[in-house]
Amino acid sequence: MTEVAEQFTEEQSGEVARISHWIDGRRVEGTSGRSGPVYNPATGEQSGEVDFATPEEVDAAVQAAKRAFESWRAVSLSRRTELFFRIRELFHSHGDDLARLLTLEHGKVLSDAKGEIARGLEVIEFCCGIPELLKGSYSEQASTGIDVYSIRQPHGVVAGITPFNFPAMVPMWMWAPAIACGNTFVLKPSEKDPSASMLTAELLKEAGLPDGVFNVVHGDKVAVDAVLEHPEIAAVSFVGSTPIARYVYETGTKAGKRVQALGGAKNHMIVLPDADIEMAADAAVGAGYGSAGERCMAVSMLVAVGHAADDLVGAIQERLPKVKVGNGLEPDSEMGPLVTREHRDKVASYIEKGSEEGAKVLTDGRETAPDGNGFFLGVTLLDEVTPEMDVYKDEIFGPVLGITRVDTYEEAVRLVNENPYGNGVAIFTRDGGVARQFQFEVNAGMVGVNVPIPVPVAYYSFGGWKNSLFGDLHVYGPEGIQFYTQGKVVTSRWPDPATSKVDLGFPQTR
Numbered sequence: 001m002t003e004v005a006e007q008f009t010e011e012q013s014g015e016v017a018r019i020s021h022w023i024d025g026r027r028v029e030g031t032s033g034r035s036g037p038v039y040n041p042a043t044g045e046q047s048g049e050v051d052f053a054t055p056e057e058v059d060a061a062v063q064a065a066k067r068a069f070e071s072w073r074a075v076s077l078s079r080r081t082e083l084f085f086r087i088r089e090l091f092h093s094h095g096d097d098l099a100r101l102l103t104l105e106h107g108k109v110l111s112d113a114k115g116e117i118a119r120g121l122e123v124i125e126f127c128c129g130i131p132e133l134l135k136g137s138y139s140e141q142a143s144t145g146i147d148v149y150s151i152r153q154p155h156g157v158v159a160g161i162t163p164f165n166f167p168a169m170v171p172m173w174m175w176a177p178a179i180a181c182g183n184t185f186v187l188k189p190s191e192k193d194p195s196a197s198m199l200t201a202e203l204l205k206e207a208g209l210p211d212g213v214f215n216v217v218h219g220d221k222v223a224v225d226a227v228l229e230h231p232e233i234a235a236v237s238f239v240g241s242t243p244i245a246r247y248v249y250e251t252g253t254k255a256g257k258r259v260q261a262l263g264g265a266k267n268h269m270i271v272l273p274d275a276d277i278e279m280a281a282d283a284a285v286g287a288g289y290g291s292a293g294e295r296c297m298a299v300s301m302l303v304a305v306g307h308a309a310d311d312l313v314g315a316i317q318e319r320l321p322k323v324k325v326g327n328g329l330e331p332d333s334e335m336g337p338l339v340t341r342e343h344r345d346k347v348a349s350y351i352e353k354g355s356e357e358g359a360k361v362l363t364d365g366r367e368t369a370p371d372g373n374g375f376f377l378g379v380t381l382l383d384e385v386t387p388e389m390d391v392y393k394d395e396i397f398g399p400v401l402g403i404t405r406v407d408t409y410e411e412a413v414r415l416v417n418e419n420p421y422g423n424g425v426a427i428f429t430r431d432g433g434v435a436r437q438f439q440f441e442v443n444a445g446m447v448g449v450n451v452p453i454p455v456p457v458a459y460y461s462f463g464g465w466k467n468s469l470f471g472d473l474h475v476y477g478p479e480g481i482q483f484y485t486q487g488k489v490v491t492s493r494w495p496d497p498a499t500s501k502v503d504l505g506f507p508q509t510r
């Protein structure tokens, strides 16, 4: 076990660990005097205190990345491939340490934390094929004696700003392709669960990544603004809530950077009357309450069409008492706590609000939360939710599943298409024709057919539409490679004295 993993798995010690930056291949203690608490959400105890970076500290990370860039970009593709295979092996062998850190700081249950690492590893595996991914094209004899070819080159220093809900995987979506493409990287992870990034830094060093290629600066808005304004950061990837995504996109692009900013979501799952109701109920419970609903691809609204509604509600209600809520380190826990006390209280306030707005509270998570100081909330099911209600409109980001009843497929699709978010969506039906029509006309970036959480595999790209993404390119997969590189086209002729002559005209095809 590495030093970082050891430090954070001694959860009984009661000591508050200091979490510092990682610059130029080593830990660097912050000097700002500003910091933030990190909690174990299952116990409510503070486990860490994370340094918040000043603009000067962000600059130190950028300068380290800049120094590392020229030699890193020159490392051959075969050496980069070799390194990525080593990175893959190390993340595999330390997967349990990393998963434990996620459970200790985020709260998600251990099996879910392992799932997060597995999905992140897929992106690392995709990057093992970097020589294939960076192949250009070549046109021989585009003009007489002239060949034209395209290449893709890294930008230089690029940055990633990430949310609390996937503290290992979302950074992997960014640093893996960015570095594989030859860039150097500065990560500003969520200040709520920052330790996974430190273990990531140690593992990358152990794998042999040169110092300065991967750096971590912790912090809040001050650090984010320093990233967005830094003249030597060429591109920024962001994942987080919609208001901050919009801000990051607008500020970053104004400063001349390439930006992809993924925002929040309100994901619908439509259940048609011909659906397999048992399968749909299993899917709804898993996708609604898994990771305590703190997934950007979580299902938060069920749209039950026609007579599917009563059957579906009954089947879900049968399942809810069996969902085991508890400390994520306990092997039988299926749902852990929320990330902070404030977030738990905010999510709980939506149950009250929903009831005031006229929704029927079929199951109230406030009544079933485990005792103790942990940030727990049980599962909540709201029926008869309508689109004007705040519980429908807002991204609650907790274990609160709403049901809207509609009469027709058309009404269901209209609800999805009129929603300002467009991240994931799912339809449950046995009718292939309807499913095909649905994927054709629905306005969302990721569509599931009898699949509730359609997170694309690593060789496709991840991203939503509308207020769920600001920017042109999705993350990871082919679009990730495109994001982290810029195209160059070379037009070349070798000297041939027989055809050489002075020509002041505009170059023409000959």
Ligand code: NAD
Pocket: 161, 162, 163, 164, 165, 166, 170, 188, 189, 190, 191, 219, 220, 221, 224, 225, 239, 240, 241, 242, 244, 245, 262, 263, 264, 265, 295, 296, 395, 397, 423, 464, 468
């Ligand atoms: P958040 O927007 O609060 O924070 C994301 C990042 O922005 C963090 O690093 C944080 O430090 C920084 N930040 C926060 N406030 C800021 C401010 N005022 N100015 C500048 N930077 C600021 O998001 P979160 O609560 O950490 O994560 C949950 C959100 O992320 C949800 O809305 C969820 O849907 C979204 N999310 C989206 C995706 C996706 O792929 N679309 C994936 C995961 C999470």
